[in-house]
Amino acid sequence: MGAGPAGIEAAAALAASGCGVVVFEKNERPLSNITDKACLFPNFESADTVAAQLLAKLSHPNISLQCGHDVSCITSAGTDPAAGWRVDDESFDAVLLATGYTTFNAKRKEELGYGIYPGVHTSLELEQMIRNKEIRNSISNLPKRIVFLQCVGSRDEKTGNHYCSKLCCVTAVKQAIEVKKLLPSVEAYVFYMDLRMWGQHYEELYRTAQQEYGVKFVRGRISEAGGTFDGRVQIKAEDTLLGLPLRMTSDLLVLMVGMESSDGTRRLSTLCDICGDYGFAQSLDPHLRDNLTPRQGLFVAGACKRPMTLTDSVVDGRSAAFAILSAADNK
Amino acid sequence: MFDLFVLPFCIGVLALLVISVVKYWLWISKFDGRQRVVVLRNMLSWKFLPAVWEAVRESLLHWRITKHNVILGYMHRSLAFGWFLLIVVGAVQAILACPDGHPFYVAIFFNYFEPRSPKVVPFAQAPLYAALMDALLLYVLSGLFLAMFKKIWSKPLGMKKTTKHNLTDRVTKAALWSIFPLRLLAEGATSANYHNGGFLVSAVGDLFTAMGFENPVFEYQLWLFYSLALGIFFSLMPFSRYMHIFTEVFLIYFRNLGVTEGHKKTGYSMFEMSACSRCGICIDNCPINRELDISNIQGVYLLQTVRNKDLWHRAEAIANNCMVCGRCSEECPVGVDLATIRRQVRTESNRSVDNPHGYGYLAKVHPFNAIGRVAYFGGCMSRLTPGITEAMEKIFQAAGQPYWYVDKEQSICCGRPLLQQGFIRQADSLRRKNQEMFAQSGATLLVTSCPICYQSFVKEYNLNIPVMHHTEYIKSLIADGRIKVSKGAQSVTYHDPCELGRGCGIYEPPRTVLKSVATLLPIKEEAGKSLCCGFNLGNTTLGVEQQALIRNAALDNLLAPSPDVVATACPMCKKAFARADRAPVMDVAELVAKQLV
Ligand code: SF4
Ligand code: SF4
Ligand code: SF4
Numbered sequence: 064m065g066a067g068p069a070g071i072e073a074a075a076a077l078a079a080s081g082c083g084v085v086v087f088e089k090n091e092r093p094l095s096n097i098t099d100k101a102c103l104f105p106n107f108e109s110a111d112t113v114a115a116q117l118l119a120k121l122s123h124p125n126i127s128l129q130c131g132h133d134v135s136c137i138t139s140a141g142t143d144p145a146a147g148w149r150v151d152d153e154s155f156d157a158v159l160l161a162t163g164y165t166t167f168n169a170k171r172k173e174e175l176g177y178g179i180y181p182g183v184h185t186s187l188e189l190e191q192m193i194r195n196k197e198i199r200n201s202i203s204n205l206p207k208r209i210v211f212l213q214c215v216g217s218r219d220e221k222t223g224n225h226y227c228s229k230l231c232c233v234t235a236v237k238q239a240i241e242v243k244k245l246l247p248s249v250e251a252y253v254f255y256m257d258l259r260m261w262g263q264h265y266e267e268l269y270r271t272a273q274q275e276y277g278v279k280f281v282r283g284r285i286s287e288a289g290g291t292f293d294g295r296v297q298i299k300a301e302d303t304l305l306g307l308p309l310r311m312t313s314d315l316l317v318l319m320v321g322m323e324s325s326d327g328t329r330r331l332s333t334l335c336d337i338c339g340d341y342g343f344a345q346s347l348d349p350h351l352r353d354n355l356t357p358r359q360g361l362f363v364a365g366a367c368k369r370p371m372t373l374t375d376s377v378v379d380g381r382s383a384a385f386a387i388l389s390a391a392d393n394k
Numbered sequence: 395m396f397d398l399f400v401l402p403f404c405i406g407v408l409a410l411l412v413i414s415v416v417k418y419w420l421w422i423s424k425f426d427g428r429q430r431v432v433v434l435r436n437m438l439s440w441k442f443l444p445a446v447w448e449a450v451r452e453s454l455l456h457w458r459i460t461k462h463n464v465i466l467g468y469m470h471r472s473l474a475f476g477w478f479l480l481i482v483v484g485a486v487q488a489i490l491a492c493p494d495g496h497p498f499y500v501a502i503f504f505n506y507f508e509p510r511s512p513k514v515v516p517f518a519q520a521p522l523y524a525a526l527m528d529a530l531l532l533y534v535l536s537g538l539f540l541a542m543f544k545k546i547w548s549k550p551l552g553m554k555k556t557t558k559h560n561l562t563d564r565v566t567k568a569a570l571w572s573i574f575p576l577r578l579l580a581e582g583a584t585s586a587n588y589h590n591g592g593f594l595v596s597a598v599g600d601l602f603t604a605m606g607f608e609n610p611v612f613e614y615q616l617w618l619f620y621s622l623a624l625g626i627f628f629s630l631m632p633f634s635r636y637m638h639i640f641t642e643v644f645l646i647y648f649r650n651l652g653v654t655e656g657h658k659k660t661g662y663s664m665f666e667m668s669a670c671s672r673c674g675i676c677i678d679n680c681p682i683n684r685e686l687d688i689s690n691i692q693g694v695y696l697l698q699t700v701r702n703k704d705l706w707h708r709a710e711a712i713a714n715n716c717m718v719c720g721r722c723s724e725e726c727p728v729g730v731d732l733a734t735i736r737r738q739v740r741t742e743s744n745r746s747v748d749n750p751h752g753y754g755y756l757a758k759v760h761p762f763n764a765i766g767r768v769a770y771f772g773g774c775m776s777r778l779t780p781g782i783t784e785a786m787e788k789i790f791q792a793a794g795q796p797y798w799y800v801d802k803e804q805s806i807c808c809g810r811p812l813l814q815q816g817f818i819r820q821a822d823s824l825r826r827k828n829q830e831m832f833a834q835s836g837a838t839l840l841v842t843s844c845p846i847c848y849q850s851f852v853k854e855y856n857l858n859i860p861v862m863h864h865t866e867y868i869k870s871l872i873a874d875g876r877i878k879v880s881k882g883a884q885s886v887t888y889h890d891p892c893e894l895g896r897g898c899g900i901y902e903p904p905r906t907v908l909k910s911v912a913t914l915l916p917i918k919e920e921a922g923k924s925l926c927c928g929f930n931l932g933n934t935t936l937g938v939e940q941q942a943l944i945r946n947a948a949l950d951n952l953l954a955p956s957p958d959v960v961a962t963a964c965p966m967c968k969k970a971f972a973r974a975d976r977a978p979v980m981d982v983a984e985l986v987a988k989q990l991v
Contacts, residue, residue: 174780288780
C-alpha cells in the first residue's frame with residue numbers, strides 16, 4: 064500500500080527476488096511527497112532526479128502499479144493466520160503498509176495567522192516558490208525579510224502532538240539557504256526551540272547557513288502573528304537566550320509544519336488493528352522487528368510508522384522486503 | 395398529659411433549638427460589612443415576599459428538584475412537605491381536641507394520649523382529622539420508600555452517582571428513616587388496644603390483632619422508640635446534612651434581600667454551605683465526572699471540605715480541580731454559589747503567593763483616546779484567534795462605526811483569569827488600571843469578543859459606559875439595519891461558551907445572529923446544559939489529554955446533527971475545538987463577516 068519511497072523500494076527488492084508485486088497508490092501519481100520538493104537535504108540533489116530514479120524501479124515486469132486505487136478493505140483470507148490476505152478483491156501472501164504521512168494543518172494554530180494573513184505560508188508552500196524560483200511577498204514584491212518558525216504542530220502539547228517530526232529543522236536550514244541563494248539580500252531568521260541536526264552533514268549545513276549565508280537563528284517561540292496594513296506579518300516572540308520579548312515585521316512567515324499520520328495510515332492501520340500512537344501504524348518492536356506486526360503476513364515500512372526522512376524510508380522499505388522474504392521462507 | 399417516654403423528643407427539640415440559634419447567631423455575626431448593610435437596608439422591605447414564596451416552593455415543594463426528575467422531586471416533596479403538613483395538621487388536631495390547652499408534645503404523640511387522657515375530648519371532625527393524618531403519614535412513607543429504593547437503584551430517580559456520606563450523616567439518616575415506620579407501628583399498637591386512629595393506623599392495629607397480639611404490651615416500647623428516634627434525629631440534626639432543612643430557608647431569605655458571596659469566606663458562606671442538602675445532583679453532569687470519572691471534586695465535596703476543618707487539607711486540591719464551567723450550579727436545586735466558594739478556597743490557599751513587582755509594566759501602558767468611538771477589546775484570548783478580531787474589524791468598517799481597537803498594540807488582561815485562580819489583589823490591580831483607562835478614553839460603548847472579559851467587565855468592573863459582547867453588538871447592528879447580511883447555505887450548530895451562557899445569561903443574541911446568516915441546527919445539550927469545551931481557564935489541574943476528552947464529548951454533542959460548521963462565540967472554545975481538527979470551527983463574528991453584503 065502506497066507508492067512512496069518505502070513502498071517503491073520494497074516492491075523493487077521483492078520483484079528482484081522473483082515475487083509478483085501489486086502496488087496500490089491512492090493518488091494519480093506515485094511519490095507525491097517528493098515531486099513537490101525542489102532539492103533534497105543535505106546535498107541539494109534535485110528531488111526530480113531522485114524521484115525519477117525511484118520511479119524507474121517500478122518498471123520491473125513483476126510489478127503492477129495501480130494508481131488512483133484507494134484501498135477500502137484489507138482482511139485476512141481465512142481463519143488460519145497463514146492463509147494470506149485479501150485486499151479489496153485480490154488475494155496476497157503478504158501485505159506491506161507503506162501509506163506514509165501528511166503534514167500538519169497549520170490552521171489548527173490560528174494564533175500563527177495561517178489562512179488569515181496572506182504573508183503566512185507553510186514550508187510546503189515556500190518549497191513550491193523555491194521550486195518555481197519565484198519568492199514573492201503578499202503584494203508580489205521581492206521580500207526583504209523572511210522568518211521561519213520551527214515545530215509547528217510538533218512537540219506541541221496543545222495540539223496533542225508531543226513528538227518531534229525530525230526533518231523540519233534541517234528543512235528550514237535548507238530552505239533558508241535556498242532562499243538566500245535566490246535572493247541574497249533577504250534577511251532570514253529561524254525561530255527554534257532547539258535545532259536537531261542529527262543526520263550526516265546536517266550540522267555542517269547549519270554552520271554553512273550561519274557562516275556563509277548569514278541566516279540568523281533565534282531561540283524562542285513565536286507566540287502570535289498579526290497583519291500590518293501593507294500585507295506583511297508582525298510577530299511577537301521571546302528570545303529565550305536573551306530573555307527578552309521581541310517584535311518583528313516580516314514579509315513572509317514560514318511555518319515548518321510537522322508530520323502527522325496520513326488519512327490512509329490512520330484508516331488502514333485501524334482496519335488491521337495496528338494503529339498506535341498519534342494514528343501512526345505500530346510495528347512489533349522498534350529494534351529488531353520494526354517491519355513486523357502482531358499479525359502474520361502484515362508488514363509496515365516508512366513514515367506510516369513515525370516521522371522519517373526519505374533516506375530512512377528507502378532503507379526501511381528494503382528492510383521490509385527482506386522481512387517479507389524471510390517470513391515466506393519460514394513458511 | 396405526661397409520660398416519661400416523651401422526654402427524648404423534648405430534649406432533642408430543645409437541643410436543636412439551642413444549637414441552631416447559637417449557630418445561626420454566630421454565622422450572622424460573621425457577615426462582612428457589605429453583607430450586613432444589605433441585610434439591614436432590605437430586612438423589612440417587600441423583598442420579604444418573594445423570599446417566602448421561594449421558600450415554600452423550594453424548601454417544601456422542591457420545585458427545582460422536580461424539574462430535574464419528577465420522581466426525585468416527589469421523594470423530596472413527600473418527605474419535606476408531607477412531614478410539614480403532619481406537624482401542622484397534627485397541631486390543629488391537638489388544639490381542637492384539647493379545648494383546655496395542652497403541652498406542645500401532645501400533637502406529636504396525639505394517638506397515645508387521645509384514648510388515655512380525660513383532657514382530650516371528642517370533637518366533630520375528629521374522624522376526618524384521623525383519616526387526614528393517616529393519609530399524610532402514608533404520603534411521607536411513600537417518599538421514604540422511594541428514598542430506600544434510591545439507595546439500591548438511583549437511576550430511575552435521575553441520578554447515576556450519589557453522594558458518599560460521612561458517619562454522622564448516616565446515623566442521622568437511620569434515625570430519620572426509622573421515625574415514620576415507628577410512628578405507624580406505635581399508633582397501630584395503640585389502635586389495637588383502644589381502637590382509635592384513621593384507616594391506616596386501624597388497619598395496622600387490626601393486623602396486630604390478627605397476628606394474635608391481643609392488647610399488645612409492646613405499645614409503650616414502640617412509643618418510646620418513636621420518641622427516641624425523634625430525639626436522636628433532632629439532636630444530631632445541627633451536626634448533619636439535615637441542617638439544610640432550616641438553613642435553606644434562611645439562605646433564601648438573605649439571598650432575596652440581595653446578599654451575595656464576597657471574596658472571603660463569611661458567615662453568609664456558612665449559610666450557603668449548610669444549605670447544601672448533599673443531594674449529589676451536582677455530580678452527575680459535571681464534565682469532569684462524565685468524561686474523566688473523577689467524582690470527588692464536585693460541589694457537594696467541596697462544601698464538605700470547607701465546612702469541616704479536619705478535611706481542609708483536601709480542600710485545595712478539590713477546589714483547583716474544576717473548570718468553573720457552572721454546569722453544576724445550573725443543576726443545584728439550592729442554588730449554592732459554588733463558583734465563588736471555590737474561588738474563596740483558591741484565594742485562601744494562594745495567600746502565600748505574591749509578586750509585588752510583577753505588575754510594574756502597568757505604569758507603562760498609555761491611556762488612549764476613543765472620544766465618541768466604540769472601544770473594541772478583543773481580549774488576550776482573541777490574540778490567539780486573529781480570525782475573530784479581523785472579522786470584528788471588518789464588521790465595524792461595514793457598519794461605518796468608528797472604533798478603537800484597545801488591545802491591538804498594548805493590552806492589559808481584564809483580570810478574570812487571575813480572579814478565577816483566587817488572585818484577588820493581583821486581578822484588582824489590572825482592573826483598576828483598565829477601569830481608569832476606559833474612563834479617560836471617552837469611548838461610548840465597550841464591545842468585547844471574549845466572554846471571559848465580558849463577564850469581568852459586567853460583574854467586576856464599575857464602568858460608566860455600556861458593555862456588550864460582540865454577539866449582542868452584531869445583533870443590534872443587524873436589527874438597526876447598519877449591516878446587511880445574507881443567509882448562507884451552510885448549517886451550523888452553536889456551542890454556548892460557559893462564560894457567556896451560564897456565566898452571563900447570553901443565550902439568545904448569538905442564536906438570533908446565526909439564524910440570519912446560516913441554518914442553525916438544534917443539539918441535545920445546549921443553552922444552560924451546554925458542555926464545557928474543556929480548555930476553560932478555570933482549571934489548572936487537568937492535563938491536556940484530560941481536557942481533550944472533555945472537549946471531545948462537547949464536540950460529539952455538537953457534531954451529532956452533522957453541521958457544516960461548528961459556531962461558537964468565545965476564542966478559547968474556538969481554539970479548543972479547532973485543535974481537535976474534526977470540523978470547521980468559526981466564531982459568530984466570522985460567520986457574519988463572511989455573509990456581509
Ligand atoms: S525537527 Fe526540529 S522543527 Fe521539526 S519538530 Fe523536531 S525540533 Fe521541531
Ligand atoms: S451543591 Fe447543590 S447539587 Fe450539590 S449536593 Fe449540594 S445542594 Fe445538591
Ligand atoms: S463548575 Fe463544572 S467542572 Fe466544576 S464541579 Fe461544576 S460542573 Fe464540574
